[in-house]
Amino acid sequence: MKLEENNTQLKVRFIEITDANEGQRLDNFLIKLLKGVPKSRIYRIIRKGEVRINKGRCDAKRKLQLGDMVRVPPIRVSAEKQLISAPAYLVSSLKRDILFEDDAILVINKPSGFAVHGGTGIxxxxxxxxxxxxxxSHFLELVHRLDRDTSGCLIIAKKRSALRSLHEYFRGSGVRKNYLALLQGRWERQKLVVDQPLLKNVSHGGERMVKISSAGKASQTLFRRLSLFHDATLVEASPYTGRTHQIRVHAAWLGHAIIGDERYGAKEVNKNFRQRGYKRLFLHAHKLQFAHPVTGESLQIIAPLPGELQALLDKEV
Structure with a gap:
């Protein structure tokens, strides 16, 4: 089948860099601008000098500066590569679940069951x-990530300067994160800091896993008990580090994996809760506290528990 082509990009373009792209590498700027064009081709037109900055040849790693004029040569983009529409449910959820927004950032209550970005098979x-x-919107970028099955607070930057500042916060101790999790069984402790290193991408039966290992990276999570039920425990989990699956693996190390966790939890317990009408991971990014990246104002953003999680707690009381 012959592919149709989008002919809207068959003229030389000169793009002036604004604060939305200031500090971005040239190659990443072009990859986003020329969606559908193979990366190998983008690097080739840079090497050949077809892409220029302020009339001069440039390197792919060159950081763009405010006011730079970027020459982009004529290039065809296959219509086959255009963005696939997002599910209608996800779009409608995002419309109603905005927790905070201004000119610099957007914070949403992410629904469970959706990855934060497209990728292999998504x-x-x-x-x-x-x-x-x-x-x-000329600039919308993820500041951090949540697992596909985790719901709750997710920050999106609307300016590159805000993205840079927030990345610094997350690399250090500038963001306080609090999750709500329902653990399998009755956890009798009041609180505990789990300090166990995590090693990711360990293959187990063909599945990529995270496990506790002295060869892994340092990881700490504070668990604080909120409520005890007859066969479950509601806790607040506060990760001091931001490793992949950190709360899930540390909860399993306690001997009380998160309910609905099909990767690290007990199958029979999860089956029991499914029979009671509960089908998702009970992990919710409940609260974020950080300084606004532009104004410095102290922000505390809370994402209400989704209805299906609150309904399960109501049954347990």
């Missing part, structure tokens, strides 16, 4: 849906 995630929902 055509469209939360960030792609937001860009579809806000076509007039």
């Amino acid at each position: 055509s469209s995630g939360v960030i792609e849906a937001l860009r579809e929902l806000r076509p007039e």
Whole structure:
């Protein structure tokens, strides 16, 4: 089948860099601008000098500066590569679940069951849906990530300067994160800091896993008990580090994996809760506290528990 082609990009373009792209590498700027063009081709047109900055040849790693004029040569983009529409449910959820927004950042209550971005086997995630929902926004980028099955507070930067500042916060101790999790069984402790190193991408039966290992990276999570039920425990989990699956693996190390965790939890317990009508991971990014990246104002953002999680707690009381 012959592919149709989008002919809207068959003229030389000169793009002036604004604060939305200041500090971005040239190659990453072009990859985002020329969606659907193979990366090998983008690097080739840079090497050949077809892409120029302020009339001069440039390197792919060159950091763009405010006011730079970037020459982009004529290039065809296959229509086959255009963005696949996000699921209607995800788009409608994002419309109603905005927790905070101003000119610099957007914070949403991410629904469970959706990846934060598209990837292998996933055509469209939360960030792609937001860009579809806000076509007039020139810059929307994920500040951090949540697992596909985790719900709750997710920050998106609307300016590159805000993205840089927030990345610094997350690399240090500038963001306080609090999750709500329902653990399997009755955890009798009041609170405990789990200090166990985590090693990721360990293959187990063909599945990529995270495990506790002295060869892993340092990881600490504070668990604080909130409520005891007859066969479950509601806790607040506060990760001091930000490793992949950190709360889930540390909870399993306690001997009380998160309910609904099909990777690290007990199958029979999860089966029991499914029979009671509960089908998702009970892990929710409940609260974020950080300084606004532009104004410095102290922010505390809370994402209410989704209805299906609150309904399960109501049954347990």
